[in-house]
Amino acid sequence: MRCVDHDCTQDAFCPRCGYNLRGLTAARCPECGLTFPAEQWESGVLREHVPTWLDRCDPWQPHQVLIRSLYELLRGALHPGRLLRKLDLNGRVRRAVLMLACGMAWLGGLAAAGLAAATVVHTGASPAAALRYVVLSWVPAVVAVAFTSAVLVWAMIAVIGIPRVPRAGWRQHLRLLGYWVPASAAWALVPLILGLLAVPDVVFEVGGAWPLLSGVPAIGAFARRPVRGRSRARGRLLAGLGLVAAWALGCVALAKWWLPKSLEPPWWVYF
Numbered sequence: 001m002r003c004v005d006h007d008c009t010q011d012a013f014c015p016r017c018g019y020n021l022r023g024l025t026a027a028r029c030p031e032c033g034l035t036f037p038a039e040q041w042e043s044g045v046l047r048e049h050v051p052t053w054l055d056r057c058d059p060w061q062p063h064q065v066l067i068r069s070l071y072e073l074l075r076g077a078l079h080p081g082r083l084l085r086k087l088d089l090n091g092r093v094r095r096a097v098l099m100l101a102c103g104m105a106w107l108g109g110l111a112a113a114g115l116a117a118a119t120v121v122h123t124g125a126s127p128a129a130a131l132r133y134v135v136l137s138w139v140p141a142v143v144a145v146a147f148t149s150a151v152l153v154w155a156m157i158a159v160i161g162i163p164r165v166p167r168a169g170w171r172q173h174l175r176l177l178g179y180w181v182p183a184s185a186a187w188a189l190v191p192l193i194l195g196l197l198a199v200p201d202v203v204f205e206v207g208g209a210w211p212l213l214s215g216v217p218a219i220g221a222f223a224r225r226p227v228r229g230r231s232r233a234r235g236r237l238l239a240g241l242g243l244v245a246a247w248a249l250g251c252v253a254l255a256k257w258w259l260p261k262s263l264e265p266p267w268w269v270y271f
């Protein structure tokens, strides 16, 4: 059997413990005992498929779904590299759709609470009017822009091939989408909400750049595990960089065009 790195010159790390598998010919990590399917070993692209807490819950228990989706949202946002290296991409697609819906709902709720508080603090509007205003105008806009930006980041990751799955199909990509998009969108939304709470003038000055923060977790993951320079990977990398440019310009334009220009509630809120 041949080496995991094909020519015994490149480092290849165990996705569970980080042990360097360079030059090994048995499809097993000698440090932690993780074994690899023949397909992964032959392609030299290694990953571990670990089911999430949400994957193991009863979908007919709403409290379980809500608590576990919040936990997966926080874990994905704080450890995005884990989604790329260890998320079970062969798990149930329906559960990923559930995660996407619940994760975005949690972010919408967070946005409504944070933006209503910012409106009350900075304009002196009543809490009821502030909540009505942000739910009808701010929240749909910020959640939709953050969602769009995060989906485009997911598309770039899929094109460049960072999830490290040889011959990944739609099922694998949809699994990653469900868990990745809410975590990535949180990176755009939370700084925006905190900024509007603390220094709204600065946020309106900076304008539409905030959705680009959804790319932060991908940049971190890519810097840690760069794609190797094989010819196919290089073509993918160029396509990915083209997508990066389109994403950056598109998101900034979308945010500038769609977002309300002020926290001051308009007259119709009071009727």
Ligand SMILES: [Zn+2]
Binding pocket: 014, 015, 016, 017, 018, 019, 029, 030, 031, 032, 033, 034
């Ligand atoms: Zn290991």
